[in-house]
Amino acid sequence: MAKYVLISLPSTFESLKATIADNGTVVPFNIPNFKIGTLDALVQQADDLAKLDSACQALVAKVGDSLRTLYDGDEQKASEHKIVNDKPTDQYLRSFSWNTVRYRADKPVGELFSGLQKDLVTTDNDVKGKLNQYNQAKTNLTALQRKQTGNLSTKSLTPIIDPSVLIQDSEYLETHLIAVPTNLRKDFIKSYETLAERVVPRSAVELAHDDEFVLYAVTTFKKNGADFQQKCREQKWTPRQYKYVEGGKEEEKRELERVAREEKKVWGEALRMVHTGWSESVMIWAHVMALRVFVESVLRYGLPLEFVPALVVTNPKLAKKVKTALDTAYSYLGGNAVGRDKRGKITKDDAALTSEIAAAGVGGHGEGNEYTAYVYYEFEL
Structure with a gap:
């Protein structure tokens, strides 16, 4: 499984590539320069975007599970159909660009946040509604099939009784x-x-x-x-x-055939909706992360806007090496907040300060919401 690391640093793209070296592939993650409001507004938006990020992650996971379920647990088949804007998910992320038609980059961050949140709720409701419809159709079919194939305490007696x-x-x-x-x-x-x-x-x-x-x-x-x-x-x-009932046997057969056709039809509709739900939820999540990286970068690095956002494509094993390499090269950005000993652990004198900063949601995070000196987000798809 691929692991993605979204980072932002006041550096150059070439320097980032040199730092990551052979531990992952580094590609640009293009983010527009959005309208910046007050500092108080940015701090609140950072908090709101963190919550929306979590909601996006949960929906993407739920839609992924639904895709596997509809393909009878076939992970490979489900993965092949994880398409975002007509591209495989990995390719979409590697070539990400802000959708300026759908989310105009000249709008305030707060307005963009509201639009993304609304689209996420709509996608969730659409997927949930169609899956509920399919589950009901499947339940109806299963109940009828059980009547035909169960034992004599449960099955239909219509074909049996003279x-x-x-x-x-x-x-x-x-x-x-x-x-x-x-x-x-x-x-x-x-x-x-x-x-x-x-x-x-x-x-x-x-x-x-x-x-x-x-x-x-x-x-x-x-x-x-x-x-x-x-x-x-x-x-x-x-x-x-x-x-x-006169003709009951024939009527029961017709009903089973009708419900089977309905289940197949709704399965197709559910599959199309889940395909759309995957595309929408990943697209929304990518835009939320882009917006979050921008807001966090402004809070962390200030003005003028001179930071480089990038996506590192790696795997769970090498992700730790990516983090270590970044810490080694850029921990100075955190000043005393990330003083470390020879083993790389945060020193005792600075641990309390680091915890306070991490709790405030400033900057990026690695596993366990550990504070980092730079904007850093790990995620998997």
């Missing part, structure tokens, strides 16, 4: 269908007649059986039917509700 075995027009008698676990069939035959009052003697007829259950028809007087069924439940025998 209506001639049912008492249908009697004023006093009625037929009960009881699914009895195979290992309890002897107990059933021995005791069903005395389970309740007015059970017709020797009325039990075996209608069907499978590996788990035997289905019996039993006749009782109507007034005692409810009591008989309750006593069956107490014995772990399952009364089955069934009413003969």
Whole structure:
């Protein structure tokens, strides 16, 4: 899996490449010069953008999971369809440029933030709505399929029951269908007649059986039917509700076919929506990170705007070496806040100050929100 490091430094692009060396590929991450408001506004925007960054990351992860689910857990197939603006995700990030048509760069940072936040919520709702629709269609199909393929305690009895075995027009008698676990069939035959009052003697007829259950028809007087069924439940025998309907078998088959077609149709719609959701959520996240890098860079490096934003494409193993190389070359930017010993750990005298700065959300962060002397964000896709 690729690991990305988004950095900003008051340096040159060539110097950054030399610092990273063979630990990753460094590409420009083009960010416009946005309108800068007051210092107080920038500090608040840095906080707001950090929260929006987390929301973007969560949505991207959720959409990625949904993509894998729709492809039945096929990670490779899901990865092949992670396209952003008609480009593979990695290529989109490597060639990132601000979408000035959708998010005009001449607008204030606060306005851009609101637009990005609104688009994220819309994308989340669109994906969630279509996935809920698909999950309902899948649940409906699964329920119908279970009726066709389950055991005799749950499956549809329509294809099994011959209506001639049912008492249908009697004023006093009625037929009960009881699914009895195979290992309890002897107990059933021995005791069903005395389970309740007015059970017709020797009325039990075996209608069907499978590996788990035997289905019996039993006749009782109507007034005692409810009591008989309750006593069956107490014995772990399952009364089955069934009413003969003319043409029911054919209707059940048509319903299964209809629901299967609906599930397939909604699956296609959900897949298209999730593809769009991936493209949108990654695109929004990239723009949020770009805006965040800009705001953090202004807060950290001040004016005039002389910082170089770049994207480092690496892997989890080499990412630590990238961080170490950057710390070695640029820790001076943090002054005393990042004094380190020979092992690279923050010195004790400065640890409290560093914690305060990190808690305030100033600058970048590595794993565990560790304070860095420069703008630094790690992420994976």
